[in-house]
Amino acid sequence: MDAGYQTKVLICGDCKEEFVFTIAAQEYFAEKGYNEDPKLCKSCYMQRKRDKKGLGRDSTVTMDGVTTDQLYLPNE
Numbered sequence: 001m002d003a004g005y006q007t008k009v010l011i012c013g014d015c016k017e018e019f020v021f022t023i024a025a026q027e028y029f030a031e032k033g034y035n036e037d038p039k040l041c042k043s044c045y046m047q048r049k050r051d052k053k054g055l056g057r058d059s060t061v062t063m064d065g066v067t068t069d070q071l072y073l074p075n076e
C-alpha cells in the first residue's frame with residue numbers, strides 16, 4: 001500500500017463501539033506485515049490479552065516500545 005495513511009474509524013467486533021485506528025498504529029501494522037485492520041477496540045483487545053496471558057493488572061503493556069495508547073492489534 002502507498003504511504004500516506006489516514007486515521008480510520010473502525011467498529012469493534014466485540015463491543016460494537018467505534019474506535020480509531022491511528023496512523024501510528026497503521027504504520028506499526030505495516031511494519032509487522034499485518035494486512036488486516038484490527039477487529040477489536042483497544043479495551044477489548046487488552047481485555048482479551050489479559051484473559052489469555054494473565055498479564056499483571058496494573059502493568060502498562062507495550063509492544064516493541066509502542067504504547068497501547070497508540071496501538072491495537074488483531075487477534076493472532
Ligand SMILES: [Zn+2]
Nearest residue numbers: 012015041044
Ligand atoms: Zn470493543
